[in-house]
Amino acid sequence: MSGPGQRLLLVVACALVDSDGRILIAERPAGKALAGLWEFPGGKLEPGETPEATLIRELREELGIETKAACLAPLTFASHSYDDFHLLMPLYVCRRYEGIAMPREGQRLKWVRPAQLRDYPMPPADEPLIPHLIELL
Ligand code: 9L3
Ligand code: MG
Numbered sequence: 808m809s810g811p812g813q814r815l816l817l818v819v820a821c822a823l824v825d826s827d828g829r830i831l832i833a834e835r836p837a838g839k840a841l842a843g844l845w846e847f848p849g850g851k852l853e854p855g856e857t858p859e860a861t862l863i864r865e866l867r868e869e870l871g872i873e874t875k876a877a878c879l880a881p882l883t884f885a886s887h888s889y890d891d892f893h894l895l896m897p898l899y900v901c902r903r904y905e906g907i908a909m910p911r912e913g914q915r916l917k918w919v920r921p922a923q924l925r926d927y928p929m930p931p932a933d934e935p936l937i938p939h940l941i942e943l944l
Contacts, residue, residue, distance in 0.1 A: 814892040819861045820849035820933070822882070823870075824902045825918060828944050831908055832927060833869065834915040845917070845927035847898065847936065858897055866904070871911050874904035883939045887932040898936050900943065 823831040832845040850865040852858065859876040866872050878901055885896040910916050919927070921941045929937075 813888070816892045816894045817852040817858075818849060818894060818896045818932075819852060819858045819865070820847040820885070820896050820898050820936075821862050821866060821879070822847055822898060822900045822936075822940055823866070823872075823904065823908065824900060824944065827918075829918040829920055830924065830940060830944075831870075832917050832919060832924070832929075833910070834917075835930075836912065836914050841930045843928070844930050844933075846930055846933050849896070858899070862899055862901075866901070869910075869912055869914070870906075870908040870916075872904045872906040872908050874901050878903040882943060883936060885932040885936055887930075894932050896932050898939070900940075 831848065833848050835841050835844050835846055848866060848869050849862060852861045859879050862879055863874060866874055879899040882898050882900050885898060887894045908916060921944045924937045924940065
């Protein structure tokens, strides 16, 4: 349930888009919350970070790619209430980055067309983002 006493979790996610218009999704590894679901890469905002700084760090840590704030365009906002916290998650789109995305944390990666995103089970916060990406791309 959502309520005034509920903890807020700020997570930033990214739709990384390749030159063919495909989007990168990553499988959440076994042992983590929501294991086996496919998500847009990203992670928790650390103290003092802007959302762009969070994404630059997370994309480097998880995928080994380099981007910059000017290459991150905010698209929309996900919001989902779990039992014990409320998740707020802005989604950015990134079309310009350096390097080749590699699974640096053992996660499976897939590049998929926007219309195919629905074929992959996603966390409840990520799923409502799909129509926004289909409309954009
Ligand atoms: N989460 C949901 N969708 C995403 C991301 C990156 C994260 N695209 C949720 C899963 C966890 C929380 O945010 O409940 C924190 O993520 P993590 O630090 O466990 O990856
Ligand atoms: Mg993460």
